[in-house]
Amino acid sequence: MKFVSVLRLGAALMCLVLVTRAQNPGCKCKTHYLGKCDNSGASSDCQCALSIGPASQAVDCTKLIPKCWLMKRESLGTKAGRRVKPVQALIDNDGLYDPECETNGVFKARQCNNTDTCWCVNTAGVRRTDKGDKNWKCPELVRTNWVIVEMKRNNSDSVNDDVLIQALKTTILNRYGLPEKYVSVELEGSSFIYIDLKQNGTQKLPGEVDITDVGYYMEKDIKGDPLFHPDEKFEILVNGKNFGVKEPVIYYVDEKPHEITMKHLTPGVIAVIVVVVLAVVALIAVLIFTRRKKGKYQKAEMKELNEMQKEVST
Known part of the structure; x- marks a missing residue:
């Protein structure tokens, strides 16, 4: 009986050690706030890792993390260190529109507005192609x-x-x-x-x-x-x-990559681009004309000053 009691006591102490080790508050990444650490493995050492893109890099959080890894992490995400978004991720930047729906409430693959401008959407109703005219084709709802x-x-x-x-x-x-x-x-x-x-x-x-x-x-x-x-x-x-x-x-x-490019611009977008370009050209022309006029005025002023100096000297 004493032997069984000793075994039970030993098992209880082992469990206590493991729980204490797993809950050790000192196991944290001191040198990076997003480092993930734990010491619940076979080793009593604090094991830490830092996510760099899709991979996880083992790091020593008791020392400064190498600059190369930190720069790589930032270049794959944002300066705020936020999670990298999938390349094909779409955001609903077009805002609210009046959609065409199937009888079961699902979006129709092709959507158009009252100006005969059409585009293709996904099952979330978010545009996934460029915009075109009323002949724009959408073979399937992705x-x-x-x-x-x-x-x-x-x-x-x-x-x-x-x-x-x-x-x-x-x-x-x-x-x-x-x-x-x-x-x-x-x-x-x-x-x-x-x-x-x-x-x-x-x-x-x-x-x-x-x-x-x-x-x-x-x-x-x-x-x-x-x-x-x-x-x-x-x-x-x-x-x-x-x-x-x-x-x-x-x-x-x-499920399929989106098809948004800059190849198909609507007339409204083209008009805006043309207006912006013309405004920039006009501004440049005004600046050049102003500088030339100012230069001519300065040359004439210098010529008059030189003639006055000659008359005084004579």
């Missing part, structure tokens, strides 16, 4: 299979990352009805939150909500312009309190 919801924290409350991530997933499931299997959440530093909604056409089951609809509703909620009934308040409950978020930006990635 599916948006990845929606990225970027937002900022609205407060500086210190909460556990895992608790916040689960709260976001629970909110999306309960409020929008999107199964958790389509949702992943990434926290970046103390400012940015990224929610990835991924759903291929083959994954979406009949009757399931579409990720593009979730993205639209969520953007409205975060901006304080909800589409739900006033009684249905938008809340991200963390430890019983509402966790505030703000400034949403929505990115759309399609």
Whole structure:
């Protein structure tokens, strides 16, 4: 019995050591706020890594991180160190328009305005091609299979990352009805939150909500312009309190690359470009004329001064 008790005591002490090691507050990246560290492995050393683009680079966070790695990280993202967006990601820069819809509420592949200008959209209704005339062709409606919801924290409350991530997933499931299997959440530093909604056409089951609809509703909620009934308040409950978020930006990635170029400009855009070019040319002409006139005046003034000096000397 004593031997069994000793074994139990030893096992308890081992568990205590492992828990203490995993919760060691000293295991953090001192030299970069986005460094991820832990000491829950076989070694008791604090292991740290820094995301550089799609890769993760092992770093020593007790020393300054080499400048080359830091510059590489910034060049792949932004000066703020925000997450790199997919090359084919689209933002809805065209704003609100009056769309043509199918009988089931899906966007028609081709959209036009009242000036006979047409373009092609994805399943999120976001333009994915150049604009053309009424003869513009859109052979298919390309599916948006990845929606990225970027937002900022609205407060500086210190909460556990895992608790916040689960709260976001629970909110999306309960409020929008999107199964958790389509949702992943990434926290970046103390400012940015990224929610990835991924759903291929083959994954979406009949009757399931579409990720593009979730993205639209969520953007409205975060901006304080909800589409739900006033009684249905938008809340991200963390430890019983509402966790505030703000400034949403929505990115759309399609199953096929977008086709937006500068080859097909609408007459309105061409007119604007022509006006700007003419204005610049006119400004340059005025500057040249003014400088020449000023130069001639200065030469005439010098000539008169020289003649006056000759008369005085004689």
